[in-house]
Amino acid sequence: MTLSLSLADQIALELRADIIGGRLLPGMALVEAELVRAYNASRNTIREALHRLEREGLTRYVRNKGVVVRRLEREEVRDLFVVRRTLELQAIAQSGAFTQDQSERMQNAIEATALAREREDWRAVATHSLLVHQQIVGLMRSPLFDEFFAQVIAQLRLVFCAAPDEQRFQSPWLERDLEIHTLLANNNKLAAGEAMSLYLDDSERQSLALFTFP
Template sequence: MNIGLSLADQITLELRADIIGGGLLPGMALVENDLVSAYSASRNTIREALHRLGQEGLARYVRNKGVMVRRLDSDDVRDLFKVRRTLELQAIMNSQPLATYRSDRMLDALDAAELAREREDWRVVGTHSLAFHQHIVGLLGSPLLDDFFTNVVAQLRLAFFCAPDEPRFQAPWLARDRQIHDWLAEGNKHGAHEAMSVYLDDSEQMLLHLLSSTSKN
């Protein structure tokens, strides 16, 4: 756990990480008693953590059911992609030549995603793909934006769960992620920017289509 943070902050970060990792699904109940036991924390601390998770858009109170992991709708997805376009495209166009350590971090995420694909662990594929995009935003060099984008990534993970066919949803993006990295490594910011712009358009449309199909069933 991070030194200097309150216990409620630490629990909030762990719950957010569980969402990003695919351990907490949309609609799943966040049971106060279970969390008190799991974290050896007081009820007030757990309630504070759940309140903060709600402020981050990751949980919501449902009458007669309690606090639940949030389900996202089409408007949420459109808003998330507005943020992604603002941050990821700006990060690419404003980036300096890709430093070795930044390239290595991106490649580590891409390699881990491909290993997970070989194991057909598609949830882990999605987690590492999201990590790659966190490294893209990291090119802006802003810890504040990094933290903000981590919350965006957690919400994206919740949106991904609308896909009934994870292999079909996750498979197309790995080669495109690697091409974006390679263009950045070559110093071709315009190529990377164009590829990312099309990538985000395609990803948004796929998610919106999946959400629309799910709501009709």
């Protein structure tokens, strides 16, 4: 049975999607009055939605400024990769046979990444690449993990925004996503897991480097 979402939940999900899509960036203010007009909702509903985003680690309250999209700290980035290793590697190791439907959904996300790269839309490249990994976690067929990982990739998207050179930061991953998809399609879960482990090692190293200051 699917539970219906409250209006506050729907607004929170839309705002989270805007973060994943790179439309809401770290430091941006979420002005309550503007959101009331945009969503034709009450102030209490907007506040409830913003509280949900705060619980998900996506916003915070700044005195004299209000609610803003968060900038993550270095240790939080490290923790995100602990979560990624736990979920993505387990998803590959414990998944059943890679179905045609699963393959197509992952392939669609990879193709969207490739098209964005051709357009040199590096913000979209980052978004679609994260959605590839949402599909990997989806191999576990767990709505709870899917929802939790959606929050994780929203936080990761805020990390990626810190890259001073988006092209350089995002360029390496498309071929590696494609490699993992190919290994899964060939039912080579061991090699897919090894490729994912190396991917996450390199991605973590690159992400943490964004938070290294002289």
